Amino acid sequence: MIRALAASAALLALTAAAAPAVAQDWRALAAQDLAAAREELKANHPAAVVPGPGDAFRAWVDAGHDLIAAELGRVRGARDYYYVLQGYAGGFRDNNIRLNPSYEPLPAWFAAGTPNFATAWRDGGYVVSWVKPGVRGLPPLGARVVSCDDTPVEQLAQSRLDRWEGNLQLESERVRTAPYLLWDRDNSFSPGLPRQCRFQVGRGQRNFVLTTAFTSEEDRRAAWSASVFTPATPLSVETVDGRSWIRVHTLEPNADWRGFYATVEAQRAALQGPAGLVIDLRGASGLDAEAARRGYGLANRLWTVDFTAPRQPEAGSIVYRATPGNRDWYARALARMEADPLFVSESMPVIEQTRAIVAAFDAAIAAGQASFTLPGRPAVTDSGAANPVQGRVVVLIDGGCTGGCLDVLDLLTNLPNVTLAGAPTGADSIFIEATDLRLPSNYGDLSYGHKAWATRERGHNVPYTPQATYSGNPADEAAVRAWVSSLFAG
Known part of the structure; x- marks a missing residue:
């Protein structure tokens, strides 16, 4: 992989923020947390007992763990720890399964190096959306990526972005991750950056050599804003x-x-x-x-x-997986509600509903049931x-x-x-x-x-x-x- 001449200050700050873990510990920490995430999900996630929507979960929960665990030798530091979490979570194709570092995240426009331009997902393809002013030899705005090092652009995107940066099965994730297509995001699990790419420029095609170098945060932020809608006022x-x-x-x-x-x-x-x-x-x-x-x-x-x-x-029907772990979540929530006098005085129906859910868990677990179903909120x-x-x-x-x-x-x-x-x-x-x-x-x-x-x-x-x-x-x-x-x- 072509690497930037030096890691960005943001990446160094991330590693420092994660102290006291030393660099050689990150591999062991990643292995530990990857295994813990798998065991928690296998023990309690309802997808295990829901046919259809749960198929992707069941196919990935073990296979995905083993796939990533086999490559843990690539882990070099905090950034690769991040990608271990992202790579496993991304394989579930479930945006409600999230694995993220507990320390402060890097901004969306982070990169250890860029080729001095960025791409966006427009009209079903990757097009050049920003170029660094004053740098010669760059593809023009609007040029469409065709291939890189003879690899079709879609194959490149799948290997560099899918799961690691987002779910490319979704149009929205194509848009969000498009700037990263040719950026060095310091991910040891993705293929190396290409040396040259072929672009559709007007009616013809041209090859451009990529030179990856450190880019200032100001430039990267400008590149991101030109590629992905970034609201200014909440x-x-x-x-x-x-x-x-x-x-x-x-x-x-x-x-x-x-x-x-x-x-x-x-x-x-x-x-x-x-x-x-x-x-x-x-x-x-x-x-x-x-x-x-x-x-x-x-x-x-x-x-x-x-x-x-x-x-x-x-709300229709709600399916609960009958496990002690899921039961304890509701029991803890119920205890907090009952200990709050204001909540007791104003939200007794919620307390009664939660009591009924805990009782249903107890009955299902005692009966050896894998799951149970309760009606949701009735229509008004x-x-x-x-x-x-x-x-x-x-x-x-x-x-x-x-x-x-x-x-x-x-x-x-x-x-x-x-x-x-x-x-x-x-x-x-x-x-x-x-x-x-x-x-x-x-x-x-x-x-x-x-x-x-x-x-x-x-x-x-x-x-x-x-x-x-x-x-x-x-x-x-x-x-x-x-x-x-x-x-x-x-």
Whole structure:
């Protein structure tokens, strides 16, 4: 592998942050945590007892461990420890199974070296999206990668990116990982960087020699921003081309939700008006349990609870794997609820429901059952409330809409006059409600869904596909705005 002349300062900082583990320990730590993750998942993950959606889990849980364990001799330090976790988690094809270092992560645009340009996933291929100013001999903007060292670009992407950086079975992950195609990400498990690549340039093809070198963080960040949509403002309400544009580029708890909701309430009459409305959910990832609730808070303020509640997707049947580990998760949650006087006074139905789940675990385990099924939240009766939103609503999405954002779309797509526009979202599995564990080394965390929403209307690992697809540059905000405005004119 062609390596950069020196590791970046960020990588050195990562290794230092992971002290006191010394370099030669990372291989043993990776082996220990890889084995622990496998045993936890085999012992408690519900995919083991759910046919169909659980097939990929059962095929990978042992085979994936053994495949990566056989290559642990490649581990050189903290960065390879990271890729051991990523490579194993990625093979499950389940975005709700996550293995991540517990120490501070590197930024998305990290690279130990680059060829002074970046690629993006556009129109089904890898195209040059950024070139370093003043450097000669680089492919031009818009050039499409054909092959590298006589290896077709798709084969190269599969070997360098799939599982290690993302799930290339998903369009959204193609977009997110595209800048890394020809970057040195300091992954000892991926093939070496190519020496030259062939590009489609206009009507012809040209070869370009790749020279990998250290690139400043400023350049890498610029390259990333030119390749993948990167929102600048988490939450806002603006007026664009005469209509309201609500930006919800995050569902994380640290955003100013109180101020945002207050703005929505103050402008509610205009937002509900006949001119139409844009709800921009690009990049709105949210992985904590309350992420969807924050998105629902916006919907309820626009459409009212009486109108949205009966249009929420039914919970249907929930499958629980009957293991002591899963039972203990609910028992601990119940103990916390019962020890909180405020929770007892305000949320007794939740406590009663959790008590019933613990009792069902006890009965199933005593009977030797592998699993049991309970009904989910019942559907809400439609009160006949009128739709207060008069105009057309365009919901703008992209591959950054993941986690709780998908739950919000489950509701919004059931509302009238709503059009999904943009690019395909991310996907998540039917295995939900996270168990979070620290791995034995203390340098990694495992998260997985411990129950199965067996009858969910949205399929297992199925993204939302827009009804109106944007094929332009997602980093060109002016072009995106013009395109969205054209949807209202049509």
